[in-house]
Amino acid sequence: MSGPTGRGPVGAGGRSGGSKFRDKAVDPVRAVARDVLRAVRERDAYANLLLPALLRERGISGRDAALATELTYGTARAQGTLDAVIAAAAGRPIAEIDGSLLDVLRLGAYQLLRTRIGAHAAVSTSVDLVRAEAGQGLAGFVNAVLRKISQRDEDLWVEELAPSIVDDPVGNLAFTYAHPRWIAEVFADALDGSVGSLQAALAADDARPPVHLVARPGQITATELALMSGGAEGRLSPYCVYLPGGDPGRLDVVRDGLAGVQDEGSQVVALALTRAPLDGPDGGRWLDLCAGPGGKAALLGSLAELSGAHLDAVEISEHRADLIDSITAGLPVTVVVADGRDPGLAPGYDRVLVDAPCSGLGSLRRRPEARWRRVPGDVDELVPLQRELLTSALRLVRPGGVVVYSTCSPHPAETIGVVDAVCAATGAEQIDARPFVATDGMDFPVPGPGPQVQLWPHLHGTDAMFLAVLRPAPAAPTAHID
Numbered sequence: 001m002s003g004p005t006g007r008g009p010v011g012a013g014g015r016s017g018g019s020k021f022r023d024k025a026v027d028p029v030r031a032v033a034r035d036v037l038r039a040v041r042e043r044d045a046y047a048n049l050l051l052p053a054l055l056r057e058r059g060i061s062g063r064d065a066a067l068a069t070e071l072t073y074g075t076a077r078a079q080g081t082l083d084a085v086i087a088a089a090a091g092r093p094i095a096e097i098d099g100s101l102l103d104v105l106r107l108g109a110y111q112l113l114r115t116r117i118g119a120h121a122a123v124s125t126s127v128d129l130v131r132a133e134a135g136q137g138l139a140g141f142v143n144a145v146l147r148k149i150s151q152r153d154e155d156l157w158v159e160e161l162a163p164s165i166v167d168d169p170v171g172n173l174a175f176t177y178a179h180p181r182w183i184a185e186v187f188a189d190a191l192d193g194s195v196g197s198l199q200a201a202l203a204a205d206d207a208r209p210p211v212h213l214v215a216r217p218g219q220i221t222a223t224e225l226a227l228m229s230g231g232a233e234g235r236l237s238p239y240c241v242y243l244p245g246g247d248p249g250r251l252d253v254v255r256d257g258l259a260g261v262q263d264e265g266s267q268v269v270a271l272a273l274t275r276a277p278l279d280g281p282d283g284g285r286w287l288d289l290c291a292g293p294g295g296k297a298a299l300l301g302s303l304a305e306l307s308g309a310h311l312d313a314v315e316i317s318e319h320r321a322d323l324i325d326s327i328t329a330g331l332p333v334t335v336v337v338a339d340g341r342d343p344g345l346a347p348g349y350d351r352v353l354v355d356a357p358c359s360g361l362g363s364l365r366r367r368p369e370a371r372w373r374r375v376p377g378d379v380d381e382l383v384p385l386q387r388e389l390l391t392s393a394l395r396l397v398r399p400g401g402v403v404v405y406s407t408c409s410p411h412p413a414e415t416i417g418v419v420d421a422v423c424a425a426t427g428a429e430q431i432d433a434r435p436f437v438a439t440d441g442m443d444f445p446v447p448g449p450g451p452q453v454q455l456w457p458h459l460h461g462t463d464a465m466f467l468a469v470l471r472p473a474p475a476a477p478t479a480h481i482d
């Protein structure tokens, strides 16, 4: 029997409908969302790369494209919480529901619980999708499950299924804001320990992220970019503009290369590298040791051009090195395909950026499915590489120069854990990074005692970027024998 109360695997064994069902009209917006969710589940596709391509291919634009984006990304982000609700409504574990049905159930449940789409439209478009592909029997199952879900709103489902906020606040907030528990625990560790901070951080991470643009220094100002794009100037970076909505790729100013898409937190990291004081003059030798795909290298390259400096941009992946080449064309940037742990470059750099490969837990809101794909072990594999890259940077920088270490992750093992271990091993010292992250005179909340900076979506509106500024150990005095 297959249905919300049956015990057999629901929908397993492929399509039961056959071709007579496939001609049934389905809503193209829901179909494209379903197809992306399926590709994410079956072949680890990235929703934010696949969806724009499919929208173009199928000629879906304007409001329909906006709705498809909202449904696809929203469903992918909320997956764990939606699954718990679906399992409760279906009366069986998620593992017993065929994947292609689950995609549609997730899409339908998302519309019912997290959008203003009417219950009738949410259920009937989902049923149509399944009927067209798999037949009436399985469509009936989806209909029954979604109708059951529609009998309560999200708050009531959370009340029934989430752990108690009193006994298990982290578990409750993880469920409520659709994060795996281990990621909520990481955020709690990196924050001040209060439930209120964790709630604000998870809520901000669960919301649709804003689009930030960067005005290419020397080519256009943020004021001009704001006027041309209809956006507002940023708070932290003098090059940032917040876009109210829409597809930035459609702006002429972006197509012409005068501006790019870049989170303000990433701009802040690149700027900190140029602002941190050196002992002695800046000889203009700058290095970006993990540069692909080149967002920070492009900003640094523009700033290098204005100040007569030159940037070497190291990247281990050839494909990503090509992306740096293209985004930094015409700038004083040399792209080097090499392992940053031993890139074969002569030491003596004034400024070195290590924007380390990391778990990306700080930019989950921009990569909808990522939170459900990551596992705690990812971090264990990355930490040794992060330490080696930072150690290499400290070998390449000159005495009195600066190294900025950054991650788009607030995970303490990837942030202060790496910095503390490398400082202890090499004798490098940290400089207070807080003065270098905001435009002069700005009242800018940087929580914590320093010397590092941890940005957060709920406090700064940026991705949760971490940065530390290091000065290498002074060179040992040369032994002098009379």
Ligand SMILES: C[S@@+](CC[C@H](N)C(=O)[O-])C[C@H]1O[C@@H](n2cnc3c(N)ncnc32)[C@H](O)[C@@H]1O
Pocket (backbone or CB within 6 Å): 266, 289, 290, 291, 292, 293, 294, 295, 296, 297, 314, 315, 316, 317, 320, 338, 339, 340, 341, 355, 356, 357, 358
């Ligand atoms: C966080 S991303 C850097 C993002 C970049 N700074 C930007 O703003 O566009 C880390 C980069 O380091 C590269 N990478 C990983 N291992 C590396 C290594 N051993 N040496 C150099 N680059 C490495 C990855 O391929 C990835 O492109």
